[in-house]
Amino acid sequence: MNDAPRFSTPAPAPAPGHGSEADRTVGDAARLLGVSVRALHHWDTIGLLTPSGRSWSGYRLYSDADLDRAQQVLVYRETGMGLAAIGELLDGAPATAAEHLMEQRRLLSERISRLTRMVRVIDTMMEAETMGNHMSGAERAQAWHGQWSEEYTAEAEERWGGTEDWVESERRKAAMTPDDWARAADEAKRLEADLADAMRRGVAPGSQEANALAERHREELNRWIAMTVPRQVLIARGYVSDQRFTAYYDAKGKGLAAWLKDIIDASALAQGVDPGSAAWE
Known part of the structure; x- marks a missing residue:
């Protein structure tokens, strides 16, 4: 069946910008792509996919090139990329079809790996539930003498959720x-x-006792996530840059947050790690 719009009277030859017999209406394009007409309208509104033609009645018409771009949008969307980022990518430096396929394959492979790790976490949680090990946020707070904060947990999930470190921690x-x-x-x-x-x-930073305490601190963090010395250094920066952490430690001793950072930095130097150039590894 011809997918082009039918006219009850002979139509004049298409004018520039008014499409061709091979162009699809928005309904036909939506069915071919497996998306809603509303989605295509939205993509047009935000400039992600603007149909290259219009019918004589003013309706959107999608060319083969438009459909190719739509397919790129759909694949990149499956990688978890937002529509704005997809638009920037497609409108950026020209890329061949092969280059797009290679990038899409890489992103999808990463997403599959991330989802596989998350499935393993769910399996572990299901096993814990079966064994009666599940603890609610309130129960965790009680175990931690009221110090376990679901606010921090939610904030961490928003920032790190889906990463390998987050999955391992969960x-x-x-x-x-x-x-x-x-x-x-x-x-x-x-x-x-x-x-x-x-x-x-x-106790002075860099002393044997201070270095031993810094190592105990790193081992404590290692309970929740694989903790290297550079990672510990970066976390310790937050003790003085985030007022919530500063207030938490300083409530136990005025100046403790800054002192803790100092002993961690000194211990890192003793182990050959420059605190100023530490990176999350």
């Missing part, structure tokens, strides 16, 4: 029993008390 937490949570809370509390005591006694 897998570890899902596998923890209530006893594990209680033990983690007690060990964190003892570490914070020892840090505050050492600061009050004037």
Whole structure:
């Protein structure tokens, strides 16, 4: 069946910009692409996919080139890319079809790997539920003596959710029993008390005792995520740049947040890591 619009009377030859017999109406294009007419209208409105032709009645007409671009949009959207980013990519430096395919394959492979990791987390959580290990946010807060913050958890998920580190952290937490949570809370509390005591006694950054405390701190973070020294350095920066963390540590000893950062930086230097050029590895 001819997909071109039919006229009850002979139509004049198309004028420039008014499409050809091979062009599709918006309804036909939507059916071919498997999207809604509303979606195509929206893409047109935001400049992502503007049909190259119009019928004599003013209706949108999509050429083969338009449909090719629509297919690119659909594939990139499956990678998790937003429409604005897709538009910038397609309107940027010219790329061949082969180059687009290679990039799409790379992005889709990354997405598949990320989703596979998330499935493993869900499997772990399902196993924990079956064994009765699940703990609600309130139960975690109770185990942590009220210090477990779902606000921080939500903020971290918004920033890091879907990354390999986030997935691994969720897998570890899902596998923890209530006893594990209680033990983690007690060990964190003892570490914070020892840090505050050492600061009050004037333990100098770079000393053997300070370096041992910095290593205990790194091991504590390693409970939740693989923690290298450069990562620890970057996290410690947040203790002085984020007022919430500064207030948390300084409540245990005035100046503790800055002192903790200093002993972590000094320990990193002793291990050959320059705090100024640390990168998340």
